[in-house]
Amino acid sequence: MLASLGTVLGLPVRAAGIVANDPLPERLAALFPHARASARALGIACRRAGACAGTPQVLAEQVCADPAERHRLTRCSVEELRAWIDARIRADFTEGRIVRVEGWMLSETEARLYALVAAG
Amino acid sequence: MLVDARTLSAGTVVTCDVAIIGAGAAGITIAREFIDTRTEVCVFESGGTDYSAETQMLAQGGNVGLPYFDLRAERIRALGGCTGHWGGDCRPLDPIDFATREWLHDSGWPFGLETLKPYYERATQVLRIKPYATYDVDRSQVQSQRPGLTSLRFAEDAVELRRWQQSGPLRFGKAFRDELERAANVTVYLNANLVRFGTNDEGSVIDSIELAVLQGPRFTARARLFILATGTIENARLLLGVPDGKGRTFGARNDLIGRYFQEHPAFSELAMLVPAERRPLSDFRDEVDMLSFGFTEAMQRRHELLNSNFFIEPRRIGADPAGVVSLRRLSGAIRAGRLPDDLFEHISRILADFPAVTDYTYRRIFKPTSDVVGYFEIGFAAEQAPNPDSRVRLGDEVDALGIPRVELDWQLADIDRENIVRTMNALVQEVGKAGLGRIKLLFAEDASDWREHLVASHHQMGTTRMHPDPKRGVVDENCRTHGVANLYVAGGSVFPTSGASSPTFTIVALALRLADHLKEKLA
Numbered sequence: 001m002l003a004s005l006g007t008v009l010g011l012p013v014r015a016a017g018i019v020a021n022d023p024l025p026e027r028l029a030a031l032f033p034h035a036r037a038s039a040r041a042l043g044i045a046c047r048r049a050g051a052c053a054g055t056p057q058v059l060a061e062q063v064c065a066d067p068a069e070r071h072r073l074t075r076c077s078v079e080e081l082r083a084w085i086d087a088r089i090r091a092d093f094t095e096g097r098i099v100r101v102e103g104w105m106l107s108e109t110e111a112r113l114y115a116l117v118a119a120g
Numbered sequence: 121m122l123v124d125a126r127t128l129s130a131g132t133v134v135t136c137d138v139a140i141i142g143a144g145a146a147g148i149t150i151a152r153e154f155i156d157t158r159t160e161v162c163v164f165e166s167g168g169t170d171y172s173a174e175t176q177m178l179a180q181g182g183n184v185g186l187p188y189f190d191l192r193a194e195r196i197r198a199l200g201g202c203t204g205h206w207g208g209d210c211r212p213l214d215p216i217d218f219a220t221r222e223w224l225h226d227s228g229w230p231f232g233l234e235t236l237k238p239y240y241e242r243a244t245q246v247l248r249i250k251p252y253a254t255y256d257v258d259r260s261q262v263q264s265q266r267p268g269l270t271s272l273r274f275a276e277d278a279v280e281l282r283r284w285q286q287s288g289p290l291r292f293g294k295a296f297r298d299e300l301e302r303a304a305n306v307t308v309y310l311n312a313n314l315v316r317f318g319t320n321d322e323g324s325v326i327d328s329i330e331l332a333v334l335q336g337p338r339f340t341a342r343a344r345l346f347i348l349a350t351g352t353i354e355n356a357r358l359l360l361g362v363p364d365g366k367g368r369t370f371g372a373r374n375d376l377i378g379r380y381f382q383e384h385p386a387f388s389e390l391a392m393l394v395p396a397e398r399r400p401l402s403d404f405r406d407e408v409d410m411l412s413f414g415f416t417e418a419m420q421r422r423h424e425l426l427n428s429n430f431f432i433e434p435r436r437i438g439a440d441p442a443g444v445v446s447l448r449r450l451s452g453a454i455r456a457g458r459l460p461d462d463l464f465e466h467i468s469r470i471l472a473d474f475p476a477v478t479d480y481t482y483r484r485i486f487k488p489t490s491d492v493v494g495y496f497e498i499g500f501a502a503e504q505a506p507n508p509d510s511r512v513r514l515g516d517e518v519d520a521l522g523i524p525r526v527e528l529d530w531q532l533a534d535i536d537r538e539n540i541v542r543t544m545n546a547l548v549q550e551v552g553k554a555g556l557g558r559i560k561l562l563f564a565e566d567a568s569d570w571r572e573h574l575v576a577s578h579h580q581m582g583t584t585r586m587h588p589d590p591k592r593g594v595v596d597e598n599c600r601t602h603g604v605a606n607l608y609v610a611g612g613s614v615f616p617t618s619g620a621s622s623p624t625f626t627i628v629a630l631a632l633r634l635a636d637h638l639k640e641k642l643a
Contacts, residue, residue, distance in 0.1 A: 086555070093552030098545075103560040105548040 024074050025056035027081060028063065029117050036117060042101070043118025051099035052108070052115040059116040063088070063109055085109065122301050124168070125312040130337035136162040136307070137642060139329060139343035141314050141358070142350035144201020145624055146610035146631040148292045148300070149246055150347060153635035155303045159642055162341055163300075164312040164331055166350075167198035169293060174334060178313065178519045181353070181526035185510070188530050188576055195351050199310065200293020202351060203624070206578075208289025209410070210249055210625040211282065212240045214427060216417040217503070217619030223424035224535070226380070226506035227617050230588050230597035239629035246628050247287040248295075257281045257411075269411055269432065271399060278419045278550050282429065284410035284622075311336070314350075315521050317364040323373070325605045332521050345638055349610040349631075352381070353526055356512040356583035356613060359594075359601075361524040371514075373603060376594050378512040380585050381530060382618040384577035386431075386501040387540055387563075387570065388452055389445075391547075393432070393496040395557040401493055404434045414620065415546065423546045426539045427620040428502040430547070434493040442469045452575055498559070500543060501577055503620050505535045512583050530576070540567040579623050581612040598637045599630070610634055 032039040046052050052059060063085075064070045073081055092098065092107030099111045106114075138154065140147045143165035154161045167175045175198070181191035188194075196204040213233065220228030241252045257280070270281065300308050311333050318328035318340070328342045348355050356378040360371035371377045412429040420427060446466035504510075510531040514524035540563065548559045563569055587593025590602035599614050601607040610631050612623040619626075 090553050090555065093549050096545075096549065098548060098552070100561065100565060103562060105552070105559045105561060107552060 023060075024064065024070055025060040025116060025120070027074060028060055028085075028113055029056065029120050031078075031082070031085075031113070032117060039114050039117040041118075043114035043116065046099070046101050046106070046111045046115045047118060049099070049101045051101050051106075051111045054115075054119075056116050056119050059112045059119065063112050063116075085113070121303065121307045122169070122297070123307055123309050125164075125309045125331065125333050125339065126336050128309075128333075128337055128339050130339065132337070132339040133342060134162055134307075134309070134339065135342045136160040137343060138162070138345045138347065138638060139164065139341050140347045140349055140610075141329070142166075142201065142348065142354070142611075143199050143293075143308060144349060144351060144611070145203050145292055146627050147347070147349035148200070148296050149628050149631035150349065150610060150635045150638070151303075151306050151308070152246075152296060152299065153632065153639075155299065155306055157305065157639075159305065159639075161306045162343065163306065163308040164314065164329075164341065165197075165199055165308060165310050166313045167196070168310045169199045169297065171196065171198050171204070175311070178334075178521070178523075179354075180519070181357075181528060182515055183530070184527050185529035185531050186571075186574070186576075188528055189578065191353065191526065191528060194578065194580075195353065198293060199297060199308070200291055200295075203290060203292040206289050206624060207622070208287040209622040210244075210247055210285045210287050211621040212236070212252070212255060212629075213619040213621050213626055214414075214417070216420055217427060217617060217621075221421075221424075224426070224505060224617070226508075226585075226592070229616050230586060236626070236629050236633065239632045240625065242632050243625055243628040244285075246632070247290055247625065249285040249287050254285060255283055257283050269404060269413075271397060271403070272395070272413075272432070272554075272556050274413070274550050274554050274556070276416075278416060278553075279413050280416050282412045282414050284412065286410060287624075312339075313521055313523075314358055314362055315523060317362055317370075319364040319366075319368075319604075323364060323366075323368055323370075324603060326607050334520055345606050345608065345641065347608045347610055347634070347638075351611055352580035352583050352613040353512050353528065355609055355611055356381075357514070357523070357526045359584065359609075360512075361514050370601065370604070374590070374594055376508075376585065376592075378583050379508040379510070380506045380582040380616075381510045381512055381528065381580070382504040382506065382582040382615070383530060384501045384579045384618060384620060384622075385504055385532060385536060386499060386575045386577050387573040388431070388499040388575055389448070389497060390500070390540070390544055390561065390563055390573055391498040392435075392560045392562065393498055393551060393557050394560070395493065395496065396555060397557075398492050401434055401436065404493070415543075419546065423542055425543055425546065426503040426505060426536070428500040428539075428543055429620045431497075431499045431501070433497045435495050435497055436493070443472060446470050498547070499573070501620060502536070502539060502543070503618050505533050505539075506582065506585070506617055507531055507533045507536075509533075532570075532574075537567055537570050540570055540573075541565075577622075579612070579618070581615040581618045581623055584609045584613040585616045586614045587616060599634050608634060608638070 088109045089107040097108040137159045138161045140163045179192050215233045218229040218232045312331040315332045316330035332338045359377045446469040450466050515527040517525045584594040595609050599608050
């Protein structure tokens with residue numbers, strides 16, 4: 001989903017291979033290697049709208065609160081990480097965890113990802 | 121047979137079994153059902169076979185509520201009625217439209233879709249469209265015919281594809297004129313306007329009606345059964361304003377007459393959907409099917425929504441400049457018969473972006489096929505919640521025949537406005553869940569700017585609503601006026617709720633059902 005989300009928001013996302021043992025915030029921020037400026041702009045908008053706040057570490061914990069799962073996500077492949085985020089975003093929409101940022105209706109998870117980039 | 125009432129002598133009395141007032145879709149449909157039967161039918165049409173400015177003046181009225189179309193131009197007083205300028209879109213109501221819904225006050229028809237289905241089937245023949253089964257959408261088949269819209273693969277339990285049919289559009293005045301002229305037992309009196317009901321002392325039985333020609337003779341029609349089929353606004357106006365011999369009107373007896381006026385409020389440019397999958401604009405053209413998206417019954421129940429049909433219009437990549445947006449806003453407002461408050465701002469934007477506006481107009485005309493869809497513009501046309509404060513009433517002025525002119529006070533309730541937010545939020549969820557893209561909402565978070573997006577649909581319904589209880593309706597389940605033994609009402613005015621489908625198909629189906637009932641009554 002993140003690939004398509006990237007397309008939607010003009011953020012081309014490409015596979016970056018397996019990045020092992022990275023702290024989760026950095027891994028999440030690295031999901032936008034070719035559109036970091038756009039992601040950052042969106043993240044600033046998200047923060048300005050009050051949709052999400054906090055340090056990259058806090059935001060990453062909000063994206064994934066479960067320590068065991070966080071541990072797994074820091075070690076899994078990028079594809080697995082993207083699939084996990086994709087499922088998380090869809091679940092956000094299903095559960096109504098949606099934020100409005102300058103009219104854009106984003107899932108809380110994706111808004112946090114952008115905010116995380118902006119905070120980095 | 122067609123008779124110009126202007127040729128009648130004053131005081132003429134015509135006698136028939138069934139007197140139909142109004143020769144639009146409903147009136148003509150009922151009359152045709154009696155052709156070659158033993159029943160003598162008279163149809164009284166206010167206009168002639170063609171549009172006449174003088175007759176059309178009788179339709180003049182005021183709009184005192186939400187901005188609405190010029191009432192003089194909105195209805196046609198001529199043989200065929202409003203089918204003379206309708207769009208021809210045909211779609212039955214959905215099952216939920218007939219249901220009593222706990223979140224929608226005054227909802228519920230006295231019968232369900234199953235009752236109306238056989239009449240819808242017959243209505244397809246009247247309207248010269250494909251059989252009713254055509255409305256059963258086979259997604260897999262549709263997809264191959266229309267790759268663009270169906271590429272938006274919503275969850276099937278949430279969003280359904282709905283098929284529409286085009287009737288031509290069938291102009292009833294032209295299509296059935298010869299048949300009516302040849303009919304030995306049906307006489308259509310042209311240029312004949314209802315000006316008085318003749319009733320018994322209690323006002324519970326009509327024995328005659330008085331009709332007037334503009335600047336011409338008055339004459340009388342006696343019949344066993346009378347059917348008012350003059351359209352939603354005029355049906356209410358005549359019941360409210362036409363007196364009987366004692367100066368009484370039906371409106372004085374039933375305060376519900378004229379209330380619950382419903383439209384299909386359409387909200388344009390509510391959102392843009394940027395799709396996850398890019399497709400050429402050509403994927404959305406030359407469609408075999410007329411399709412729309414709507415929420416399933418389960419979804420409507422879950423989110424307590426009013427029924428609606430989404431417009432999902434593909435647009436090229438790249439945001440349109442402000443001038444083009446203003447041009448579209450202005451065009452939409454003019455089509456809706458009004459000018460926006462910020463007219464000069466829009467004009468200045470159009471002038472400032474003139475090259476882009478020219479390019480946009482060029483693209484609209486020549487439609488190049490190589491472009492890629494950048495986003496979809498989203499709006500929807502909704503069912504309007506039944507609302508007693510949305511109403512037709514009589515004004516202070518009278519027309520050339522002394523009947524009070526109408527005032528239309530179209531109102532939307534809080535639930536209609538809240539429905540914008542609920543509907544769009546539900547769509548946002550479905551788009552996100554299905555991974556179809558992202559939506560940008562173009563209206564205020566509380567939809568406080570709803571008026572800027574509102575356009576009416578030329579669909580008028582509800583002013584003589586159907587309900588078995590006289591305290592809750594004007595006509596009963598057979599469209600007979602409560603308290604009057606032999607006065608029936610046909611047309612969109614009897615709809616208790618409006619659904620989201622264009623009304624004419626249902627009007628014709630209900631007219632066929634009423635014709636069957638009248639035949640039983642006369643037998």
